[in-house]
Amino acid sequence: MSLKKRKNADRIFYVMLVLAIIFTLFILVLLFSDIFKKGLSHLNLDFFNSFSSRFPNKSGIRAALLGSLWTVILSVLIATVLGIGTAIYLEEYAPKNKFTSILKVNISNLAGIPSVIYGILGLSIFVRYLNFGRTIISGSLTLALLILPTIIVSSQEALKTVPKEMKEGSYALGATKWQTIKKIVLPYSFPGILTGMILGVSRAFGESAPLVVIGGAASIWFQPKGIFDEFTTLPLQIFNWAARPQAEFQNIAAAGIIVLLVLVVIINLTAILLRNRYQDRM
């Protein structure tokens, strides 16, 4: 190919890429503008402070917001502890054999299973078998299972980045395996582990399907006080409102979506800032 032809090919490819990003942004802007147009006028203090109601104008997200906070915080706590533990075992302790590698591949596969399946699992184990009922704890455990593979895989990746020389340095100073993991390996891989947690939090915040299956309530009129209370979450509440025939409810669903979006953005930003700060110190 002549130089001119190659340059032309280069330009065509560039234009295609720009078009791709414009298309994506266009869809996003369309979505946002629609949601903000409908929902913004409903966002006021009452909206945060009221429970759901038959009347759109009196409806609010108090129960849903609290329910979301409860379930997300609990599920991320559970999944982080289990996930980091599993990742440490797989990377540092597990013998390198066929069984371990099959285990690793299948954990990655779990991340691709549709979330509704986790809902069914949660329904049969937590709600029915363990008899927790349709409560916050059932929801949190189900969401924890859902985000566990993501957290395990990203923690594994983070642990793999720890330089071998650094671990050897620690062993050569007479450190035991656990001391090395605690003092050298974990601090070094913390930013990567945090990334996995961010992904987990965002996912848990946005999921509705598994919670519908385990029977998170559509609307509740009290504030959850403990892990054995019934609950609803923001996505569930939005789903419920959006499914109603009255146009007014569509609009408060949009308002709920704005709150959900802003929360997810805030959480991600905080975590990213935290991670960057930690990386700078190294």
Place this chain on the structure above:
Amino acid sequence: MTVKMDIKNLDFYYGNTKALKDININININEVTALIGPSGCGKSTFLKVLNRMNDLIDDTKVEGTVLLDNENIYDKNVSVEELRKRVGMVFQKPNPFTKSIYENIAYAPRKYGIKNKNELDELIKKSLEGAALWNEVKDRLHKSAKNLSGGQQQRMCIARAIAMKPEVILMDEPTSALDPIATAKIEELIEELKKKYTIVIVTHSMQQASRISDRTGFFLMGDLIEVDDTSNLFTAPKDKRTEDYITGRFG
């Protein structure tokens, strides 16, 4: 001359490959013992056997005895952690932890139970002085060790090893990643260190071995061909292969 480490009939295997064959050598106290030989001859492997860093590699096997003060370090009741505290190690590439200089050096002493701040400060100062680094870093002890130059990092790694008060220090080509000036500083330091510690150093450079060591061992293909006083080995080698190597016929 007191023998600090006595290695007898040592064989070492990576899987089925015999990497060290019937090694016999004494490491004398307060001397620098240099190990030379071409790449892949087993000198670094031998060094790792001395503080059991080879335990970290899967599928290896050690036969024979390695005595440290007349005690076999491969005995079942020997604690590896305790052994590595007595036999410190400095690596080929400086490997500071991603912590401050202070925290790097405090790493081992903290583990061994020194909690008192003054005691720790004093130990860190002594260790850095011992590694001829104190004057260069005393104003930035709490800055990241990664910002030091390569030579400074390596001296910090030496300080880190000294801080746990070892008896023997193993050095695996400690200057191969450094420029000549930094190398000279480390060599001076080794001269100083041997007054208090027993040193075993693996080196690629025969000049370095002849400059700093008291005794030198020559490895070839997993065999220890010859070990002798450095001056003898370099001026009147007994084995033809040693002579060929030090005169530059191969390697």
